[in-house]
Amino acid sequence: MATFKLDLFDPPIDVRILTEHVTEEQLMNWNPFTTWAKTLKASLELQTQLDHTGEKHPFHEFPYTVRSVDIQAVDWFGRGKLGFVKLTAKIQNEAPNPQTLPGAVFLRGGSVAMLMILRPSDSNSERWVVMTDQPRIPAGSLRFWEIPAGMIDDDTNDFSGTAAKEIKEETGLVVPRSELINLTELALAGTQVDEGLEDAMYPSPGGCDEFIAIFLWEKVMDRQEIENMKGKLTGIRKQGERITVRILNYEDLWKVGARDAKTLAAWSLYEALKRAKTPQLRALSVRFLVDVLI
Amino acid sequence: MAEGLISDTDVSVTLIDGLSEEELLQFPAFKNWLQTLKSNLALQSNPSHEYHKSPYALRDIKIQAIDRFGKRIGFLKLVATITNAEGDFLPGSMFLRGASVGMMILLQPDDLPADSQDEKHVLLTVQSRIPAGGLKFVELPAGMVDRGSFAGTAAKEIKEEIGLEIPEGELLNLSELAIPEGEEEETCPRAMFPSAGGCDEYIPIFLHEKRIPREQLGEWSGRLTGLRDEGEKITLKLVKLDDLWREGARDAKALAAWSLYEGLRRTGRI
Numbered sequence: 001m002a003t004f005k006l007d008l009f010d011p012p013i014d015v016r017i018l019t020e021h022v023t024e025e026q027l028m029n030w031n032p033f034t035t036w037a038k039t040l041k042a043s044l045e046l047q048t049q050l051d052h053t054g055e056k057h058p059f060h061e062f063p064y065t066v067r068s069v070d071i072q073a074v075d076w077f078g079r080g081k082l083g084f085v086k087l088t089a090k091i092q093n094e095a096p097n098p099q100t101l102p103g104a105v106f107l108r109g110g111s112v113a114m115l116m117i118l119r120p121s122d123s124n125s126e127r128w129v130v131m132t133d134q135p136r137i138p139a140g141s142l143r144f145w146e147i148p149a150g151m152i153d154d155d156t157n158d159f160s161g162t163a164a165k166e167i168k169e170e171t172g173l174v175v176p177r178s179e180l181i182n183l184t185e186l187a188l189a190g191t192q193v194d195e196g197l198e199d200a201m202y203p204s205p206g207g208c209d210e211f212i213a214i215f216l217w218e219k220v221m222d223r224q225e226i227e228n229m230k231g232k233l234t235g236i237r238k239q240g241e242r243i244t245v246r247i248l249n250y251e252d253l254w255k256v257g258a259r260d261a262k263t264l265a266a267w268s269l270y271e272a273l274k275r276a277k278t279p280q281l282r283a284l285s286v287r288f289l290v291d292v293l294i
Numbered sequence: 295m296a297e298g299l300i301s302d303t304d305v306s307v308t309l310i311d312g313l314s315e316e317e318l319l320q321f322p323a324f325k326n327w328l329q330t331l332k333s334n335l336a337l338q339s340n341p342s343h344e345y346h347k348s349p350y351a352l353r354d355i356k357i358q359a360i361d362r363f364g365k366r367i368g369f370l371k372l373v374a375t376i377t378n379a380e381g382d383f384l385p386g387s388m389f390l391r392g393a394s395v396g397m398m399i400l401l402q403p404d405d406l407p408a409d410s411q412d413e414k415h416v417l418l419t420v421q422s423r424i425p426a427g428g429l430k431f432v433e434l435p436a437g438m439v440d441r442g443s444f445a446g447t448a449a450k451e452i453k454e455e456i457g458l459e460i461p462e463g464e465l466l467n468l469s470e471l472a473i474p475e476g477e478e479e480e481t482c483p484r485a486m487f488p489s490a491g492g493c494d495e496y497i498p499i500f501l502h503e504k505r506i507p508r509e510q511l512g513e514w515s516g517r518l519t520g521l522r523d524e525g526e527k528i529t530l531k532l533v534k535l536d537d538l539w540r541e542g543a544r545d546a547k548a549l550a551a552w553s554l555y556e557g558l559r560r561t562g563r564i
Contacts, residue, residue, distance in 0.1 A: 019358075035427075036425075039428070040424065042427075043427055043429050044429070046429070047429070058525065058529065059429065062525060064422075064429075072371065073359040073371050075373065084371075084492065086358065086371040086389070089424060091424060093525075095525065101422045101424055101527070104361040104368065104369055104425075105425040106492070106493070108492060135350075136487075136490035136491055137331065137376060137386050138327070138388040138389075138487075138489075138490055139482060139487050139490040139494065139496070140327055140482065141482050141490070142334055144482075144487075184544075188540070188543050191540060191541075193430075195428045195429065195430055197427070197428050197431075197544060198544075201544060201545070202423075202426050202544050202545065203546045204488040205425055205431050205433070206423055206436070207369065208425050208488075208489065208492075210489055236342060239345075239346070239347050239348075240345065240347065241344060242382070244344075254472070254553050254557040255472050258486070258553075258554065259482065259484075259485065259486060259487050259490070259496075261486055261488045261549075261550060264486065264546075264549055264553040265549040265550070267553050267557075268549045268550075268553040268556070269539065271556065272539040272540075272552070
């Protein structure tokens with residue numbers, strides 16, 4: 001069991017590595033771990049400050065501090081990338097009867113999800129959505145429908161990952177960063193929060209660090225192009241296919257996607273931002289010469 | 295570290311210290327997940343199934359870590375090996391924690407017409423969420439349905455602060471309304487999965503609507519705004535339903551509730 005001092009916290013704390021599958025160096029080079037520690041540290045520092053409304057922090061009398069962290073298990077993905085880390089943090093205050101905060105953390109870092117909307121050029125209101133259909137073993141399912149998830153590539157800045165790759169192969173569609181609208185960022189604009197949380201949706205903040213930025217990508221196309229795509233992608237999945245691309249009528253999105261947090265999040269943000277006549281969505285209208293706000 | 299086969303299967307399991315196979319098999323989250331997975335893997339024997347030619351099978355399960363709440367199992371971290379004859383595998387690393395519920399509690403002044411959508415307010419929680427790195431994370435109340443009513447830390451706080459208790463009979467399961475039963479081949483809980491690629495967690499979203507005297511709504515609202523009890527680990531917040539998507543934009547449960555409520559209302563289901 002290796003132990004090292006983590007000075008991302010003040011005072012520095014002991015990190016015990018209880019698994020032989022990761023080293024201090026690998027952990028410290030892994031963005032999700034250092035981001036989590038820095039975000040938490042900044043939030044803990046606010047305990048002794050007044051918030052933006054001039055109010056004392058709920059914990060100002062007996063602030064919590066991180067005492068130690070245990071790294072219990074890690075999973076490595078292909079190409080030497082650290083994938084998941086399971087840790088527990090001991091977080092306690094100095095109250096006469098010391099209180100702790102739940103410190104079990106499944107660390108995996110952030111990702112992005114795409115609400116990819118295709119609009120036939122001959123219709124003002126019709127929309128189709130690109131979905132993925134794939135096994136999701138934690139859900140016990142071999143056919144789990146979601147809006148496409150992935151990453152923003154560090155170099156190209158485009159939407160990338162398994163889903164992006166499959167979508168490009170099956171439909172030819174490529175999603176460049178310049179054509180993306182960050183829905184979560186828009187939704188949170190103008191709200192003031194003192195904690196340094198991401199402008200993203202957190203699927204399960206009580207157990208996992210994961211945050212997912214929800215992007216909108218709308219494209220006007222010839223109806224025939226969309227029909228061709230639909231024709232190619234309906235019906236049963238090809239034998240052995242690991243991830244299948246689907247084209248779904250937008251009207252059905254919230255129902256068909258009702259099991260997927262990303263899908264419901266994207267639908268709610270898109271619908272609400274439209275209803276609020278958000279300027280950035282209005283800009284899409286001008287580009288498309290259709291009324292996106294219907 | 296014990297190894298063995300799960301009885302009546304040829305799935306080998308590697309346990310960790312302090313966890314027996316019996317305890318593992320009785321852990322509801324594990325039991326339910328395993329059952330769901332097995333029944334959906336079994337569908338591969340159908341000639342029309344996409345994996346029929348080379349079906350996947352669960353080979354082994356390795357428990358990597360356990361978190362206990364007192365004596366009972368809270369969370370497990372495990373890796374499942376699921377491969378076909380070609381050596382293709384399905385990602386089987388997961389965080390296992392079981393199901394909980396999300397509670398959309400809507401309060402409206404009772405002096406408005408019964409079919410009015412105006413002035414609906416939704417109750418939110420504010421608490422520390424160490425995994426997210428925040429101490430004031432805003433969410434839709436979460437918990438369990440235990441012994442006939444909404445239970446857990448949020449439920450307790452709601453009862454303490456505004457005296458509101460939520461019996462099971464006054465809950466409407468929005469997830470089950472949105473996801474019809476019996477239309478799919480697969481068996482899968484009719485609920486919202488926050489992160490199906492890495493975690494078994496599923497959360498049905500429930501609705502509890504209550505019309506209360508206007509003064510009471512004002513009183514509750516005032517009390518919660520003024521409330522900053524020293525050291526309270528969880529506090530409540532009342533926001534307009536119209537603002538739920540902004541106030542809860544970081545919370546999967548809040549956005550899911552907004553979506554299901556909006557979708558079901560538009561289609562006349564509620």
